[in-house]
Amino acid sequence: MTDSVVVQTPPPLIPIDPSGADRHGEAARMRELGPVIRAVLPGDVQTWVVTDYALLADLAADPRVGRDWRNWDALRRGEVPEDWPLLSMIRLNNAMARDGAEHRRLRKPLTRTFTRARVERLRPRIEEIVNTMLDDLPNHVGPDGVVDVRKHYAYPFPMQVICELIGVPEAWWPRFRELIDTVIRADTTAEEYLTTQQERHELWQRLFAMRRAEPADDLTSAMIAVNGEDDDTLTDDELEDTLWMLVAAGHETSISLIVNATRALLTHPDQLALVRDGDAETWSKVIEETLRWDAPVGNFPARFPTEDITVGGVTIPKGDAILAPWSGVNRDPAKYGPDADRFDITRPNQKHLAFGGGPHVCVGPALARLEAAVALPSLFGRFPDLRLAVDSAELTAVPSIFSNSVTSLPVYLGPSRD
Ligand code: HEM
Numbered sequence: 001m002t003d004s005v006v007v008q009t010p011p012p013l014i015p016i017d018p019s020g021a022d023r024h025g026e027a028a029r030m031r032e033l034g035p036v037i038r039a040v041l042p043g044d045v046q047t048w049v050v051t052d053y054a055l056l057a058d059l060a061a062d063p064r065v066g067r068d069w070r071n072w073d074a075l076r077r078g079e080v081p082e083d084w085p086l087l088s089m090i091r092l093n094n095a096m097a098r099d100g101a102e103h104r105r106l107r108k109p110l111t112r113t114f115t116r117a118r119v120e121r122l123r124p125r126i127e128e129i130v131n132t133m134l135d136d137l138p139n140h141v142g143p144d145g146v147v148d149v150r151k152h153y154a155y156p157f158p159m160q161v162i163c164e165l166i167g168v169p170e171a172w173w174p175r176f177r178e179l180i181d182t183v184i185r186a187d188t189t190a191e192e193y194l195t196t197q198q199e200r201h202e203l204w205q206r207l208f209a210m211r212r213a214e215p216a217d218d219l220t221s222a223m224i225a226v227n228g229e230d231d232d233t234l235t236d237d238e239l240e241d242t243l244w245m246l247v248a249a250g251h252e253t254s255i256s257l258i259v260n261a262t263r264a265l266l267t268h269p270d271q272l273a274l275v276r277d278g279d280a281e282t283w284s285k286v287i288e289e290t291l292r293w294d295a296p297v298g299n300f301p302a303r304f305p306t307e308d309i310t311v312g313g314v315t316i317p318k319g320d321a322i323l324a325p326w327s328g329v330n331r332d333p334a335k336y337g338p339d340a341d342r343f344d345i346t347r348p349n350q351k352h353l354a355f356g357g358g359p360h361v362c363v364g365p366a367l368a369r370l371e372a373a374v375a376l377p378s379l380f381g382r383f384p385d386l387r388l389a390v391d392s393a394e395l396t397a398v399p400s401i402f403s404n405s406v407t408s409l410p411v412y413l414g415p416s417r418d
Contacts, residue, residue, distance in 0.1 A: 014049075016299060016323070018042040018187065020397040023298050023404050024341070027051070027328025035312035039323060041401065043084050045074070047302065047321040053332040053353065055312050056324060060358035064307050065322070066099030067360055071304040073319030083190035088183045088197065089402065090302055094241040096360065103359060106238060109223055110246070110363045119366040122161070126374050129160055134382045138413060146389040150259050150409040153379065158254035158371055162247055167211065167218025172203060180248050184400045204240040219243070246364075254368050256296030256398075256405035257287070258375050263409060264290055264343050265380070267392045271345050275380070280373070285345040287372045292336075292352035293343045295327035298404035300356070326353050327404045385414025 014030055016039050030037055035052035050056045059065055069090045074080050080087070090097065095106040112118075133153055140152040155177075163173050182188050182196045207220060215221035220243060227233055234242065265272040265286065275282050302321040309316050316322060330352045333340045355362035362368075380386060388411055395406040 013038045013040055013046070015040045016042070016401050018401055019399050020298060020401065020404065023327060023397065024294075024331060027325055027331065030325065030328065031332065034314075036314040036316070041086060041301070041323070043081070043086065045080055045084065045086070045321075047323045048316050049299075049323045049325055050311060051325060051328060051332075052312060053329040053335040056329050057353060057357050059303065059311060059322065060324070060353075060356060060360065062309065062358070064309055065303050065305045067097055067103075067303055068099045069097055069302070069304070071306055071319060072302070072321055074321065076319075081190070083193055085183075085188040085190065085193040086301060086401070088193060089300075092241050092245065093235075093237045094245050095363075096245055099359075106234065106242065107359075107363065109226070109234070110242070113219060113222075114363045114366055116366040119370055122165070122367070123370060123374070125164070126161055126371060127378075129157060130374050130378045133157055134378060137383075138416060141413065144389075145412055146410045147413060148408045149262060149379070149411050150255070150406070154255045154258040154262070154375070154409070157258070157375060159247075159251045161254075161367075161371060162250040165219055166243055166246060167216050167220040168207065168247065175199075175203070176247060177251070180251055183248060184252055184398070184403050187399060200244055201240065204243065205236075208236065208239070219246075249362070250364055250367060252403055253296040253364075254371050256403060257290060257368060257372050259405050259409050260294040260296065261286055261290040261372060261376055262379065262386075262411075263388075263392060263395070263406065264294060266386065266388045266411070268343050271343060272380075274345060276384075280377075282345070283373055283377050284369075285350065286376065287369055288350040288352065289343060289345045289347060290372075291354035292330045292347075292350060293341075294404065295330050295352065295354035296404055297326045297354065297356075297402060299328070299401045300324045300326055301401075324356065326356060329353055382416055382418075383413045384417055385412075387412050387414070 014033060014037060017026055030039070030049055031051040035050065035055050037049050037051060039047055039049045041047055050059055069075060095103055095110060098106055133156065137147060137152055141147045159173055159177055163176065168176060179196050179200050182192055208224065211221045211224055215225065223234070223239060227239070265275065275286055301323050303324065304321060305316055305318050307318050331340045336349060355365050390410050395408065398405050398407055
């Protein structure tokens with residue numbers, strides 16, 4: 001009698017398109033290949049992908065799976081180039097990249113800051129910023145009568161909110177935006193990546209020196225002041241990476257939420273009619289359905305199992321990387337039924353994974369929802385005849401594996417209701 005050997009057939013390999021051109025189509029194709037597949041990231045780096053909503057939710061909460069990149073075998077073995085641009089979203093010294101007690105220590109100051117009640121206190125300032133930007137929006141209309149509502153509204157607004165909160169000097173905002181765009185873009189060169197890392201380090205060190213010399217009423221000063229008071233102490237590197245993560249996480253994603261919701265409403269007049277007749281609750285449904293149907297975070301690296309785990313019948317070895325396709329699983333028909341691809345604000349099941357899950361779930365939902373809850377009704381209220389100036393299908397996707405949105409949103413404003 002011979003011993004039988006069970007050979008696990010390797011799951012199919014699919015390249016993740018760095019242009020982001022067909023993010024939802026790509027997610028559907030990955031889902032068809034199976035609940036757990038393998039993919040290739042730009043730069044020829046391999047990863048697992050869990051394409052099934054329920055399995056990904058369980059994986060995010062699984063204590064055997066963390067986000068600490070020091071557990072990534074391929075990186076330890078030197079198989080991932082030191083200057084691989086996607087490392088800027090992985091090799092961090094902050095809550096996003098630590099597990100267990102270390103993660104709790106780094107996350108605690110953030111959860112304290114971004115509670116619903118504290119964020120709600122920002123509402124008057126957020127309304128003020130939005131109103132000023134809407135006053136200014138008609139000044140950006142071109143000779144063809146078109147204005148890019150992403151560039152002149154959705155893009156500068158969340159950056160201003162988060163930078164004011166953190167205390168980043170106004171003169172630095174444009175450069176910060178450029179640095180974040182470099183991190184998000186999939187075509188960032190190794191040289192650009194290294195320069196970005198160096199420059200952002202210098203800017204934060206300058207800010208820390210300024211606030212140590214003269215504290216202000218901002219988050220940077222507050223975090224410096226409490227540092228060293230108890231076991232929650234953050235090193236300078238951790239403080240820098242934490243504040244940088246807040247600027248990056250609180251900027252790009254919120255832009256995409258506002259852009260994706262505006263685009264969805266302008267291309268679904270039946271849904272827009274529901275909001276026009278509705279109230280704040282209806283706007284909240286628009287925001288949740290946008291987060292589900294067109295989630296701002298497309299594919300997010302990376303999680304690393306600290307022991308071999310079996311997911312959906314497939315064994316993922318300890319130390320491998322796993323990619324979370326958050327926007328993809330939000331359209332999983334097994335979760336939402338056969339009309340998962342439809343934008344429908346009346347959908348009874350609005351639960352989604354746009355903010356991730358488990359201990360690493362996003363700390364910013366209250367701020368993101370408040371920004372959208374002010375920005376969207378204000379835009380549509382001020383310009384009731386707002387309409388797209390191009391065919392929605394012609395819009396260019398943000399060239400990124402993380403970001404799920406478009407690079408511009410040209411519209412005709414129509415008359416303003418002052
Ligand atoms: C629509 C807007 C936003 C979306 C869609 C979003 C989405 C996400 C996602 C998918 C993750 C990864 C979660 C995981 O791995 O399970 C995340 C993490 C995170 N987000 Fe957000 N985010 C948004 C806005 C914000 C804002 C406004 C902030 C703060 C200013 C923020 C701060 C963070 C932080 C600190 C983490 C890391 C948490 C940890 O690892 O413990 N996000 N976000």
